[in-house]
Amino acid sequence: MSRVPNDEAVQLTNDDATECKQSAVQLGYWQDPYLFHFVRGAQRKPPEINRGYFARKRGIEILVEKFLKLTDSNCQIVNLGAGFDTLFWRLHDDGKSVTKIIDVDFPSVTARKCHVIKRNKALLDKINGGGNAAFSGATGLHAGNYHIVGVDLRQRSELITNLENCGIDFSLPTLFLAECVLVYIESPLVDEILKWISSNFDSVAFINYEQINMNDRFGEVMKQNLRLRQCSLSGVSACQNLDSQRQRFSNNDWEGSQAWDMVEVYESIPGAERQRIEKIEFLDEQELLIQLFQHYCICVGWKGAKLSQVNY
Numbered sequence: 001m002s003r004v005p006n007d008e009a010v011q012l013t014n015d016d017a018t019e020c021k022q023s024a025v026q027l028g029y030w031q032d033p034y035l036f037h038f039v040r041g042a043q044r045k046p047p048e049i050n051r052g053y054f055a056r057k058r059g060i061e062i063l064v065e066k067f068l069k070l071t072d073s074n075c076q077i078v079n080l081g082a083g084f085d086t087l088f089w090r091l092h093d094d095g096k097s098v099t100k101i102i103d104v105d106f107p108s109v110t111a112r113k114c115h116v117i118k119r120n121k122a123l124l125d126k127i128n129g130g131g132n133a134a135f136s137g138a139t140g141l142h143a144g145n146y147h148i149v150g151v152d153l154r155q156r157s158e159l160i161t162n163l164e165n166c167g168i169d170f171s172l173p174t175l176f177l178a179e180c181v182l183v184y185i186e187s188p189l190v191d192e193i194l195k196w197i198s199s200n201f202d203s204v205a206f207i208n209y210e211q212i213n214m215n216d217r218f219g220e221v222m223k224q225n226l227r228l229r230q231c232s233l234s235g236v237s238a239c240q241n242l243d244s245q246r247q248r249f250s251n252n253d254w255e256g257s258q259a260w261d262m263v264e265v266y267e268s269i270p271g272a273e274r275q276r277i278e279k280i281e282f283l284d285e286q287e288l289l290i291q292l293f294q295h296y297c298i299c300v301g302w303k304g305a306k307l308s309q310v311n312y
């Protein structure tokens with residue numbers, strides 16, 4: 001099969017993720033007053049999906065908050081395969097003025113993101129203090145501390161050029177995020193990206209959220225669902241479990257790493273928050289939620305001793 005249909009299917013996973021997040025937001029799992037601009041009419045998802053997304057969003061947020069605290073927000077965040085993630089606006093509203101935020105995705109996805117931003121004052125006003133946002137062509141944005149670049153992550157030299165065009169500073173503490181992204185990329189190419197990061201940044205952390213245990217029965221069903229949608233699963237065999245997730249970082253010259261499955265991540269979320277969201281919907285299929293949690297993980301890699309504290 002040619003690359004194009006697969007790429008389109010992979011790009012559509014962003015619409016799915018956005019809809020699922022909006023379903024949870026509409027029910028009150030968390031607040032995000034920006035997300036609805038990017039998704040038309042999100043259908044209500046089953047309780048275990050809403051709860052799964054809550055764990056994913058909160059699990060990542062806790063680590064991002066730790067990174068910002070450790071660096072005093074004097075740092076950069078590069079969101080690989082960012083899709084329609086609203087991180088920039090959420091941090092802005094929380095008063096966290098990060099030195100630079102760069103969202104990266106395929107040009108067709110960033111074009112849609114830029115189009116929505118252009119048409120919505122509520123989004124535009126927060127960028128560059130409401131000043132002029134410089135859209136670069138249809139697929140990019142360079143405005144104050146916020147950048148959006150359209151590039152295929154598999155094209156490493158283009159990725160590097162694009163990050164350099166955003167004025168990335170290799171000496172500033174930097175956080176790379178990849179939320180359900182690396183699984184779609186051939187593992188040697190992921191290795192190249194990880195190696196490039198570890199050899200070029202002095203102080204850096206990488207938060208990766210993705211599937212694990214894809215070879216058991218439940219995992220096979222998850223893979224089959226993605227195959228039915230013609231998604232390339234090039235990276236799926238690379239990191240089957242928490243050990244191999246960590247090994248990917250050590251193989252690519254990172255100083256350290258830790259990994260947790262989503263059962264552990266969920267349990268690390270403060271009890272009061274869990275109790276609040278557990279009251280939102282009755283969960284009939286507790287077992288299904290646990291199985292889902294066992295098939296996703298968060299792995300953090302770091303370079304620079306201070307950043308080893310980006311954990312639960």
Ligand code: SAM
Pocket residue numbers: 010011012013014017018080081082083084085104105106109151152153154178179180181184185
């Ligand atoms: N990270 C976002 C989130 O969690 O809401 C989006 C997740 S979505 C499941 C996967 C995203 O990765 C899509 O937006 C897709 O276009 C992007 N992606 C996958 N492979 C990519 C590649 N080779 N280059 C750029 N973006 C890629």
